[in-house]
Amino acid sequence: MTTEKKQAELIREISGVEPLKCMKCGKCSATCPAYNEMDIKPHQFVSYVANENIEALVNSKSLWKCLSCFACIERCPRNVQPGKLIDAARQIVLRQKGGDYLKDEEIPELLDEELPQQLLVSAYRRYKR
Amino acid sequence: MQRIGVFVCHCGSNIAATVDVKKVVEVIRSEPGVVHAEDYQYMCSEAGQERIAIAVKEHKLTGIVVCSCSPRMHETTFRKAAERAGLNPYMVEIANIREHCSWIHKDINEGTEKAVILARAAVAKVNLNTPLYPGESRVTKRALVIGGGIAGIQTALDIADAGYEVDIVEKTPSIGGIMSQLDKTFPTLDCSACILTPKMVDAAAHEKIKLYTYSEVEKVSGFVGDFTVDIRKKARYVDADKCTGCGLCQEKCPSKKTPSEFNRGLGNRSAIYTPFAQAIPNVPVIDTDACIKFKTGKCGLCQKVCAAGAIDYTQKDEIVTEKYGAIVVATGFDTIKLDNYDEYAYNQSKDVITSLELERVMNAAGPTHGHLERLSDGKAPKEIVFIQCVGSRCSDDRGKPYCSKICCMYTAKHAMLIRDKYPDVNVTVFYIDVRTPGKNFDEFYRRAVEQYGVNYVKGQVGKVIPQPNGKLLVQGSDLLDNKQILKEADMVVLATAIEPNKDVRKIATMLTASIDTNNFLTEAHAKLRPVESPTAGIFLSGVCQGPKDIPETVSQAGAAAIKVVGLLAKDKLMTNPCTAHADELLCNGCSTCANVCPYGAISYEDKQVNDHGIRETRRIAVVNNALCQGCGACTVACPSGAMDLQGFSNRQILAEVDAICR
Known part of the structure; x- marks a missing residue:
């Protein structure tokens, strides 16, 4: 099995998302507030995982531009939930680095005025074991 | 003892390729009751049926087993063949060695083994079969x-x-x-x-x-x-025989604030009303929730103005x-409620409407007398956005999983009609797929695009945001150009899913x-x-x-x-003789069977029974043979084993099981 194939399977497993359920309506990209910041668009997350094009996905700008606002998860009519895929792709990168992404004592210095509270909460949920 | 003939069908190579039919014939010959066995290429053919008739005569058969396809396919064929040969049709059993056997096996040894077992079970059942006769019921024409x-x-x-x-x-x-x-x-x-x-x-x-x-x-x-x-x-509260349909009552009715169902709530109607001018019958009804007379006891204006004296507040x-x-x-059907789709702002803006509401807006008898206008301020729209698949094709719990089928076509119709009547209005349609199977349907949709310049955009809309200036900001996907579109619209029309x-x-x-x-x-x-x-x-x-x-x-x-x-057209109906019946001595009238019966075929009667010399009145289940469809639910639910199904009796089923386990 190629590394990309393995990674694609890992993404499916972590996210619990079945990319084949996608009917390619594009509502995720239509609803995404960070759309203009992204090189790979939300609806493409799904096809990149389905086509096992993981190298490009994990090296994309989008990986770190997603706000985890969950609009695409909330509004996806087919329960594909592309936001969960990008979440899982981020986890793959972080797992390769090893260790936890966040430690409690690091939080205060990361805080700044612009940082949405929601991001911090979802960062905890994602990266803390 | 029955004299049973077994007929094994090759079904071309459908069965014969995975089942050794000759071996099935050979093995089944030694089963109790079997006096004749043969195989043939197509049992359902005329020649095949003829073989059954000849064998019935030659071997004086009293029962028949046909090893062939599913009984759903040819049970009736073989029952009729048996009937022509002088047998009761219910003396025929089918062993399904195609769908249940040859089609699902690859190995011929396994397939043959299973075919023999299925044939053996059918023989065991025929040994206990008795002739059954359909009853008759009448037909109200x-x-x-x-x-x-x-x-x-x-x-x-x-x-x-x-x-x-x-x-x-x-x-x-x-x-x-x-x-x-x-x-x-x-x-x-x-x-x-x-x-x-x-x-x-x-x-x-x-x-x-x-x-x-x-x-x-x-x-x-x-x-x-x-x-x-x-x-x-x-109760209409209007005497249909006296009413002339003049409409004066509706004109004079002082309560005119009830949303009109016919206009999809976009206009109001009076408390006494006919839904629309061409209503049939042209006799109004009084909506007692809106009527002042019914609410306060005062008014009665409609009765006063009705020259025909048709208004009757006492009607029941x-x-x-x-x-x-x-x-x-x-x-x-009706359209679904859009309460779960906040992103389209249907409940926030009067200018976001469903397609069915647009039908009323475009209609000369509708709330705007056929003028295309915004319902918020009456202004003529210049930019209209249609959104397809709103609530259709949604496997989440907000919408419906199916395609509503009619929306692609009516949206093309609306877009075309608007562009035709108001050429200065821009029309954009956001679609996922355009589905136009049907005679002259795709041509119709292409006309909307090519002749009327309707702008079709492949992609769904994410949200509609009402703006302070009264416009609607539509944020959608253009998947072909891979961009996100932001468009200011004056009206948004939702192709809302339909539901029963x-x-x-x-x-x-x-x-x-x-x-x-x-x-x-x-x-x-x-x-x-x-x-x-x-x-x-x-x-x-x-x-x-x-x-x-x-x-x-x-x-x-x-x-x-x-x-x-x-x-x-039938004077009498033949009823299925394979119905349930209760053993009066075993039934204790517990109602379990009536509770599981999906056809409401079981009722209870107090009957005189003679239980080994004890005469008493007992509550006993009675099956209406015309209602019973022979599903057998009652026979398995009955705790005392009193319910049995003709043609599928417990004894017959157990004999089949025994034959399989032998």
Whole structure:
């Protein structure tokens, strides 16, 4: 099995998302507030995982531009939930680095005025074991 | 002891490739009761059936086992062949060695082994078979159609034209249904009212058709050919015999603030009202929730102005009981509620409307008298966005998993009509797929694009945001250009999913007709019996069975009608002899069987029994043979083993099991 194939399977497993359920309506990209910041668009997350094009996905700008606002998860009519895929792709990168992404004592210095509270909460949920 | 003949079919190579048919014949010869066994290439062919007839004569057969395809396919064929040869048709058993055996095995040894086992089980059953004789039941030559939309009207007209009496029960004050609310119809763009109202008039004038408007089915009992139905005629408070339909009462009624159902809530109606000008019957009803006389006791203006003296505030609901041989469900549909779709701002802006509401806006008799205008400020829109698949094709729990089928075409129609009448208005359609199967349908959609310049964008809309300046900001995907579109629109039209009328669940329960998870009525067979319910005597017409457009509805209405006529044309019905019956000595009247019976076929009687010399009166289950469909649910539910199914008795089933386990 190629590394990309393995990674694609890992993404499916972590996210619990079945990319084949996608009917390619594009509502995720239509609803995404960070759309203009992204090189790979939300609806493409799904096809990149389905086509096992993981190298490009994990090296994309989008990986770190997603706000985890969950609009695409909330509004996806087919329960594909592309936001969960990008979440899982981020986890793959972080797992390769090893260790936890966040430690409690690091939080205060990361805080700044612009940082949405929601991001911090979802960062905890994602990266803390 | 039976004299059984076994006939093993090759079905070409369908069976013979995976089952050694010669070996099956050889092995089955030594089974108890078997006096003859043979194989043949196609048992269902005329030559194959002839072989059965010859063998019955030559070997004096009393029972037959055919090892072939599923009994669903050819059981009737072989039963008829046996009957022609002088046997009771219920002395035939089928061992399904195709679907259950050859088609699912690859190895010929395994396939042969299983075929022998299945044949052996069938032989064991035939050894216990007894001749069965179908009973007869009568047919009331009158049909009931529930729902007075185009489906119900067409079904009723076709039945009536064949010479049978039909009653239509319609819940609202007028027949006509959703089609009466439409402005134009695709793909020919003829006016909906122009083609519907003549049919409404035909139905009302037909001597064989009786209309029960403002009425509901309250109770159904009986069975195919002999239904008894209670119909509640709701009080109109207007005497239909006296009313001339002049409309003065509606004009003078001081309570005019009730949202009009006919105009989809976009305009108001009076408390005494007919839903629309061409309503049939043209007799108003009083909405007691809105009527000042009913609420406060004061007013009575309508009664004062009615020259015919037709207003009667003392009228009461009336229950009519009628007998019918067949019932057609034609309850139709409605659009779904959009409360779960906040992102489209339907509840926040008056300028976000459903397509059905747009029909009323475009209609000359509608709230804007046919002028295309924003409902918030009456201004003419310059930019209109249509959003397709709103609530359709949604496997989340907000919408419906199915395609509503009609939206692609009516959206193309709306877009085209707007561009035709108002060429300065830009029209954008956001779509996922454009689905246009149907005669002249794709050509119609292409005309919208190529001739009328409607801008089709592949991609769904994420959100609609009402702006302080009254405009609507539409944020959507353009998947082909891979960009996110932000567009300021004056109006947004939602192609809202359709769903079966909400009353269908109640009606299906009364009729013991099955419905699927989406509340569409189930067909007896999805392909081969699409207008019949699995419940005998119940037929399906229109969208209650599944999404469909007007031409399909009319075709299906005709199909349902001919099925009804086919039933009503019979003087007597042959009943299935494979029905349940209770052993009076074992039954303790516990009601378990009646609770599980899906057809309501079981009732209880107090009967005199003689239980080994003890004479007493006991409550005993009685099965109505005309209602019982032989499903067998009661036989397995019965705690005392009193229920048994003719042709599928417990002894027969256990003999089969024993034969398999041997």
